[in-house]
Amino acid sequence: MNKAGFGATLLYKINASATARMRGRLVLNGTTEIRGSLGEISATHVSLATAIWLQTMVPLTAGDTVELQGYFRVADGYFAADHTSFWGCKVG
Numbered sequence: 001m002n003k004a005g006f007g008a009t010l011l012y013k014i015n016a017s018a019t020a021r022m023r024g025r026l027v028l029n030g031t032t033e034i035r036g037s038l039g040e041i042s043a044t045h046v047s048l049a050t051a052i053w054l055q056t057m058v059p060l061t062a063g064d065t066v067e068l069q070g071y072f073r074v075a076d077g078y079f080a081a082d083h084t085s086f087w088g089c090k091v092g
Contacts, residue, residue: 001059001060001061002059002060002061002090002091002092003057003058003059003060003090003091003092004057004058004059004060004066004088004089004090004091005055005056005057005088005089005091006026006034006037006054006055006056006057006058006066006086006087006088007053007054007055007056007085007086007087007088008024008026008052008053008054008055008068008084008085008086008087009051009052009053009054009083009084009085010022010024010051010052010054010068010070010079010084011048011050011051011079011080011083011084012041012045012046012047012048012049012050012051012077012078012079012080013047013048013077013078013079013080014045014047014077014078015075015076015077015078016075016076017075017077018044018045018046018047019044019045019074019075020045020072020073020074020075020076020077021040021041021042021045021072021073021074021075022040022041022045022050022052022070022072022077022079023038023039023040023052023070023071023072023073024038024039024040024052024054024068024069024070024071025037025038025039025054025068025069026054026056026058026066026067026068026069027066027067027068027069028058028060028064028065028066029064029065030065030067034056034058034066035056035058036056037054037055037056038054039052039053039054040052045077048080048083051083052070054068057091066088068084068086070084
């Protein structure tokens with residue numbers, strides 16, 4: 001079993017309302033939220049300025065996958081695609 005570090009950034013882009021509440025998380029094998037990776041901005045959002053930064057470490061075995069999931073509650077919005085990032089690296 002190897003450890004890996006992962007991180008991501010999500011940048012908010014307004015749709016119709018700044019009352020959107022942006023959330024993001026990293027998920028192992030499509031179903032399990034990786035501990036320490038959930039983040040939310042609950043204050044009023046500013047288009048192209050409000051961002052979430054996520055980072056955590058997780059043990060992996062051969063065949064495991066990690067994905068970034070982002071979503072909105074209260075009102076909808078967009079993630080600025082050209083300013084969203086997802087990275088990972090093996091540790092040890």
